[in-house]
Amino acid sequence: MIELGAVALVIAFATALFATGAALWGTRGDRRFVESSRRAVYALAGLLTICIVVVEVAFVNTDFSLKLAADYTSTTTPLFYRLVGMYSSQEGSLLLFAWVLSLATSLALRGTRDRHREIVPWATAVLAGLASFFTGLMLFEANPFARLDPAPAQGFGLEPLLRxxxxxxxxxxxxxxxxxxxxxxxxxxxxxxxxxxxxxxxxxxxxxxxxxxxxxxxxxxxxxxxxxxxxxxxxxxxxxxxxxxxxxxxxxxxxxxxxxxxxxxxxxxxxxxxxxxxxxxxxxxxxxxxxxxxxxxxxxxxxxxxxxxxxxxxxxxxxxxxxxxxxxxxxxxxxxxxxESLASREAVFLVNNLLLVGLAAVVFWGTFFPLISEAATGQKASLAAPWFDRYAAPLGILLVLFTGIGPLLAWGRVSRAALKRLLLAPALLALLVALALLAFTDAGSKPLALLTFVCAAFALAGIVQEFARGAAARRSLVGGSYAAALGGMVVRNRRRYGGYIAHAGIAILFVAVAASSSFQSGAIVRLGRGQSAEVGGYRFTYTRPTVSVDQAEQRLALGSVVKVTQDGRPVTTLHPARLYYSTAAPSEGAALRGFFEGTVNSQIGRQTGVGRDLWTAMNPDLSRFEPFITGFDRRLDRLAAKLPANDPRVGAQLSSLEGMAINVVQRRYMADPPPAEFRINVFPFVVWLWIGAGVAAVGGLIAIWPAPEARRRRVSGLAAARLGRGSSVET
Incomplete structure (x- = not known):
């Protein structure tokens, strides 16, 4: 089976090269080569699909003769993470990249097979050239079908952080x-x-x-x-x-x-x-x-x-x-x-573009500053989050504002009277929001956050106004209920109103970012059992320890139960924990320590609400267990040295002793829990970040879906092309 994938990858590379060459030759006007290159791209997609299937079968069946499977899965890895473990590796991610590229190219070429007679050959050559690069990169530098002989009995498994x-x-x-x-x-x-x-x-x-x-x-x-x-x-x-x-x-x-x-x-x-x-x-x-x-x-x-x-x-x-x-x-x-005019939709779109590119430039400079500073001074220095926030926040606020203005304006030119009429209601609502926030909250202490809220209110009001005006106009034409008019309006012009929905989602997302980052309360505190800390108006009390062991995952979880109250009233109970994953076998002399010096992860204790998230993570102080861990590993190491190294029964006995030692740690942790360092945060409105992103994605999907009229136009256009009408005209 693995050989099939390896052969398919070689053929895929050759096919991509052929598609590139045929497309380039087709630019001379020979349509036969253009058609051949298109079909070669289809074949490339099929070949890379075979490669994907072969790798996935090896992961699911834990075929450790495939090096990729041995490195990124194991017999104890759950099925779902075996299925997705392929692209956690460099080789697998390159294969996924090339496969998605081949599928997207196939769809694009099929959709334009009767159009763009001059452009398509060059576009095919570019896309097939990219496919040649990535398949060649796998073939010569990062082959996903590398073999192990003999195959190991167990794989390393997927990194716990990725599960x-x-x-x-x-x-x-x-x-x-x-x-x-x-x-x-x-x-x-x-x-x-x-x-x-x-x-x-x-x-x-x-x-x-x-x-x-x-x-x-x-x-x-x-x-x-x-x-x-x-x-x-x-x-x-x-x-x-x-x-x-x-x-x-x-x-x-x-x-x-x-x-x-x-x-x-x-x-x-x-x-x-x-x-x-x-x-x-x-x-x-x-x-x-x-x-x-x-x-x-x-x-x-x-x-x-x-x-x-x-x-x-x-x-x-x-x-x-x-x-x-x-x-x-x-x-x-x-x-x-x-x-023609600064008071036009195209002018606002241009301003938006300048802001977006400016924001990307800020991110680029901050990201690559370590390399820039090293080249200039010989020392690598980095820019921290406050630097990014200082320059990105003002650009983001302006972006939200102009995102609200753009949909309100018409193409070409807008008269002063029309401009006043279009902007008045959103501006008044934004003013009311600003006054309410200043009167009833402490938003005035965070000017950038306040500006974000006001600009987002303006943008959302403008979007609602556009929906209301459009629905009213359609209802006056076709009658029916307001809801039917609203739905019909969106269906008939999905790109426009899908875009408005996406804008609304982005505005909501910016509000969530501003609120959660500017008004969060947080503390790092050291608590013993029964002790409490006040954070953001809530009392967090470490009531008791918890512990669990997952033998299949080789994971030890040392956790806690944290009760949260506000003004003496119960709010919720959180269950943070520290997760320790073993990376050492008993014969390596660090059986017990392997749980604490291997991969460490956090189980977050969190309650999500519409207005705020309560968030906790913990890290217990295990210094009191150090003598026991060190002594046990030394004794186990001496015992293992006296026993046959390759006897399965010996391995089972050593594992049993290791399990007994872990049980001792569990009992001691439960009987006399050590103090732990708790990171506690109260994040306001963070859930709206995920909601805003979801709204933006829904808007994008609505805009992607073609309207009925567009589908009819496309079908009739294809029929005309096939009948030979206008075949010499570049469309």
Whole structure:
């Protein structure tokens, strides 16, 4: 079975090379080669699907003759995490990346098989070239089908930190986002080469860009949720280099989505669009590079590897090549039209683009400052979260404000009277919100948070106003109930109103970030059993210890029961714990210590509410157990040295002794629990971060789904193409 996957990977590499060459030859006008390259891409998707299936079968069946399975799964790993364990490795993640790329390319080429006769061959060559690069990278540098002979009896298992549903979803969503932006990038390159620089390539690839935006955004949110729920440091965003590397293409990709609408509607910002999509894809590749190069320290990275240099070379080719191509087409890219008025939708979209790109530039500088400082001074220095917050917060506030203004304005020009009429109600509501917050809360002590709340109120009011006006207009035309008019309005113009819903979700998300970061209460306290601490108006009391052992997971959990009260009234009970995973076998002389010096993780005690989250993590002080742990390991080591090393019965006996020692630790911990360090946080409104992200994703999905009229137009257009009408015209 493994041989089948290895052969399929070799053939996939050859097929990708053939698709690239055939597409390039097809640019000379021979449609037979264009068709051959398209079918080769379909074959590539099938071959990489075989590779995925082979690896998954090996993981599910715990076939440790496959090195990848031996390194990232075990017989005790739950089935779900065996299924997703493939892409926790560098080799598996590259295979997933190439597979998703082949599927997305197949869909894009099928959707444009009767259109863009000049652009498609070049776009195919770019996409097949990328597939050639990644399949070749696997074949020569990170082969997922490397074998072990003899196969070990047990695998290492999946890293415990990754055994969470959020982390199972995080990588494939990120990769799908990265790959999705490759489609409009490739068509932009084709449009530049062929000088077909109208908006037709944007219309054909816009849905891929929007899908990529949704997936990449969800990947970021799942990663934040994992950090908040698992890592135990007390937050959801740490400005980690790999986190930032995923955020940058999302920001620039958001700018591209807005800019592409302007070109479609007004025929301007053509240079912006090609620059933005090339930058977005370059940043997506940069994110892929950072995870695999070890250039910057991150909990999310694979560490140093042999694929970093080839990826850096690919980034250089993409950046230099696209830059030279754009510069050579500047005359054709200049639009005849100009922005007619600052009081217009396109002007606000341009401001939004500047803010998004500015925010991405801040993140880029802060992320790569360690490398910049090392190159300039010889010493590596990093910028902490306060630096990012200082510059990102004002840009984010302005972004929320202009996100609210944009949908209210019309294309072209808006009169002063119309502008006043459109902005009056949202502005009044925002003013009322500001007065209420100043009167009844301490928001005035946090000016940036207050501005965020006011701007978000303005944006949300403007969006509600647009929905209300649209529904009223439709109801006056077709009659029926208000709800029916509202639903029909959204169905008929899904892209517009889906976008409004996405804007509302982003505004809610910004409110949650501002509230949870500016008004959180937190403390790190040392508590013994029966002791309490006051945090954020709540009393947290360590009432009793808890302990559990999971033999299958080789995990020891030392925890606590924490009762939370407010003004003497019970609120909730939390159950934080410290999880210790064994990494040493008894014969290695550190059987018991292996639980405490191996992988350590936190089980967060958390209660989520509409208005606030109560969050706790703990770390017990185990110094009193040190003499017992050291003495037991020494005695067990001396005993193991006197017994046959390869006798299974000896191993079972040593494991039994280890279990008895763990039972002793459990009893001592329960009878006389040591004090523990508790990290306690009260986060206001943090749940609205996840709600806002969900609303934005739903809005994006609504915008992606074609309206009935669009589907009918596409079907009739394909029928016309097949009948030969307009076949010589580039659409």
């Amino acid at each position: 969470y549903p959020e982390m199972a979803m995080h990588p494939p969503l990120l990769y799908s986002g990265y790959v999705g932006f490759a489609i409009p990038f490739a068509f932009a390159i084709g449009a530049l080469i062929t000088r077909r620089l109208d908006a037709s390539w944007l219309r054909s690839t816009g849905r891929f860009a929007l899908i990529a935006w949704v997936f990449l955004g969800l990947g970021l949110i799942f990663g934040s949720r994992w950090s908040y729920s698992v890592l135990g440091w007390g937050g959801y965003w740490a400005w980690d280099p790999v986190e930032n590397a995923a955020l940058m293409p999302w920001l620039v990709g958001t700018a591209f989505l807005h800019s592409s609408i302007v070109q479609e509607k007004r025929g301007i910002l053509r240079t912006w669009n090609v620059v933005l999509i090339c930058a977005t894809f370059s940043l997506a590749l940069l994110g892929t590079f950072l995870v695999r190069s070890g250039a910057l320290q991150s909990i999310h990275s694979f560490g140093a590897s042999t694929v970093g240099a080839p990826l850096l070379g690919l980034i250089a080719v993409v950046v230099v090549g696209s830059t030279l191509l754009i510069v050579s087409r500047l005359d054709e890219l200049r639009a005849v039209k100009r922005i």
